[in-house]
Amino acid sequence: MGEPSAYRGAAITGVGFTEFSKASGRSVLSLAAEACRAAILDAGLEGADIDGVVTYQYLNDSVPAQAVAAVLGLGDLRHILDSGLAGQAPCYLAAHAATMISTGVARNIVIYRALNGRSGQRVGSARAPGDAADLRHDAGLIAYPQTIALWARRYMIETGATEADLAAVAIAQREWAARNDRAFRRSPLSIDEHHASPMVADPLRAVDCTTEVDGACAIVLTSDERAADAPHPAVGIRSAAYVLGRGGGLDMADSSSWPDLSRNHTSLLADRLWADAGLGPDEMDFAQIYDCFSSVVLFGLEGLGFADRGEAGEFVRAGHTAPGGRIPVNTNGGLLNEGYLHGMNTLAEAVLQLQGRGGDRQVPDAETGVVTSGALQDGSALVLVRR
Amino acid sequence: MSADPPPRFISPHAEGEFYWTSGADGVLRLQRCGDCRRYIHPPGPVCPYCHSRALSPEPVAGTGTIATFTINRKEWIPGFEPPYVFALVEIDEDPTIRLGTNIVGCEVDDVEIGMRVEVEFEANGEWHVPLFHPLPVERSEE
Numbered sequence: 001m002g003e004p005s006a007y008r009g010a011a012i013t014g015v016g017f018t019e020f021s022k023a024s025g026r027s028v029l030s031l032a033a034e035a036c037r038a039a040i041l042d043a044g045l046e047g048a049d050i051d052g053v054v055t056y057q058y059l060n061d062s063v064p065a066q067a068v069a070a071v072l073g074l075g076d077l078r079h080i081l082d083s084g085l086a087g088q089a090p091c092y093l094a095a096h097a098a099t100m101i102s103t104g105v106a107r108n109i110v111i112y113r114a115l116n117g118r119s120g121q122r123v124g125s126a127r128a129p130g131d132a133a134d135l136r137h138d139a140g141l142i143a144y145p146q147t148i149a150l151w152a153r154r155y156m157i158e159t160g161a162t163e164a165d166l167a168a169v170a171i172a173q174r175e176w177a178a179r180n181d182r183a184f185r186r187s188p189l190s191i192d193e194h195h196a197s198p199m200v201a202d203p204l205r206a207v208d209c210t211t212e213v214d215g216a217c218a219i220v221l222t223s224d225e226r227a228a229d230a231p232h233p234a235v236g237i238r239s240a241a242y243v244l245g246r247g248g249g250l251d252m253a254d255s256s257s258w259p260d261l262s263r264n265h266t267s268l269l270a271d272r273l274w275a276d277a278g279l280g281p282d283e284m285d286f287a288q289i290y291d292c293f294s295s296v297v298l299f300g301l302e303g304l305g306f307a308d309r310g311e312a313g314e315f316v317r318a319g320h321t322a323p324g325g326r327i328p329v330n331t332n333g334g335l336l337n338e339g340y341l342h343g344m345n346t347l348a349e350a351v352l353q354l355q356g357r358g359g360d361r362q363v364p365d366a367e368t369g370v371v372t373s374g375a376l377q378d379g380s381a382l383v384l385v386r387r
Numbered sequence: 388m389s390a391d392p393p394p395r396f397i398s399p400h401a402e403g404e405f406y407w408t409s410g411a412d413g414v415l416r417l418q419r420c421g422d423c424r425r426y427i428h429p430p431g432p433v434c435p436y437c438h439s440r441a442l443s444p445e446p447v448a449g450t451g452t453i454a455t456f457t458i459n460r461k462e463w464i465p466g467f468e469p470p471y472v473f474a475l476v477e478i479d480e481d482p483t484i485r486l487g488t489n490i491v492g493c494e495v496d497d498v499e500i501g502m503r504v505e506v507e508f509e510a511n512g513e514w515h516v517p518l519f520h521p522l523p524v525e526r527s528e529e
Binding site for chain 1: 395396397398399400402403406407428429430431454455456457458459460461463464467471473475483484485486487488489500516518
């Protein structure tokens with residue numbers, strides 16, 4: 001089974017980053033433009049080649065695609081998309097862009113995520129609009145870690161997972177981060193240091209939470225013909241899936257209607273993702289699992305079938321996800337350590353690995369990998385292959 | 388919980404206002420479909436089960452079970468003094484209905500998943516915010 005026709009005519013060929021910092025001192029538009037320009041050049045293209053611009057944001061924390069097109073002098077755009085999805089978006093948008101290119105709607109598309117997520121509006125303090133938010137804020141729930149904590153605790157009660165399992169995720173990913181110059185947190189983490197980290201929303205400690213940063217990240221997709229001439233190997237989409245589970249609630253943080261707080265979107269989309277790919281978890285060279293919080297990695301490992309129900313913690317503690325392990329997970333250190341670009345960098349890391357550009361953290365002979373976007377009841381995923 | 392009521396954010400949406408205002412008589416009310424008779428929460432404009440718009444608040448017993456919770460150790464919202472418990476409570480009439488609320492009347496470290504709880508109301512002007520306290524020990528029978 002090869003790549004499906006919806007995606008076969010396109011490939012990811014370039015990635016771009018800004019510096020990740022605590023205070024960029026710059027506009028989000030400036031960050032977005034820099035990352036997009038870097039990705040376009042990385043793909044061997046020029047601004048004039050780009051005819052599609054795609055982005056996503058949360059609570060208006062970013063700038064519209066049209067603005068980025070304007071400042072970069074892009075013209076005659078054929079495809080533009082501003083998605084309100086947050087961390088669930090990157091895999092979905094990459095598949096969407098590939099479809100646009102495969103069907104001839106557009107030829108070269110840049111996808112970016114840009115935000116002053118540390119010095120500007122923070123996910124931890126922004127008040128969400130909407131009808132479900134009223135029912136959380138009145139009881140003191142406003143920040144994303146609190147929502148994730150509700151899921152983490154239910155998972156721990158149902159499976160017997162412990163704080164040591166959360167710690168294992170954070171520790172393994174810190175080992176990866178030590179090999180990544182871009183990572184914000186790079187120093188080794190011991191289990192004692194984990195357990196000494198301040199509890200913020202029990203059972204989550206500060207080191208179980210992502211590192212909010214200012215920055216931007218972008219990828220470029222192009223046609224398969226153009227990809228053959230690109231400076232770096234082309235990365236193809238072998239399968240893609242998005243799901244919003246029934247009972248997802250009125251908004252992203254509304255867990256009140258979701259029937260099973262111990263499983264997330266990965267459990268719902270895995271069968272489809274693997275069947276469409278004609279591949280399974282055992283055939284992956286790495287997994288980049290969306291990890292705004294340590295607990296979400298445990299959900300992803302079980303949802304995708306890397307570990308059996310309730311055994312993800314033991315799987316991580318055994319070293320299987322760390323450098324040299326059976327299935328390297330979050331080889332950039334993850335959102336926990338590299339920084340919270342809402343999964344755009346998670347996808348970019350998968351591309352870098354498949355292109356052999358992982359530097360000190362390169363997974364040997366990485367040819368296929370899985371990526372997820374999102375933490376809760378909705379999300380997306382890709383199986384990517386090096387062409 | 389602190390002794391003073393926290394500065395709760397209440398800015399109800401149209402369908403939901405009753406949730407914060409109808410408890411003056413000590414009775415919890417939830418939105419219910421007049422056609423298929425299912426409870427709906429968060430309150431919405433249309434029944435998700437049968438698409439009826441004949442929805443109105445109806446009394447429930449006000450008892451339930453904690454589905455999950457987090458102990459907030461950080462002041463996420465100014466005035467909400469930590470530690471405090473945010474919980475999702477499954478109501479007895481329909482365990483698929485979960486209310487986001489605070490657990491009061493006990494130490495935060497005594498809260499457990501599966502704990503039986505009962506509603507009380509925090510009065511603050513026109514608002515009567517539904518909160519829950521533990522029921523005397525009588526765990527749900529298996």
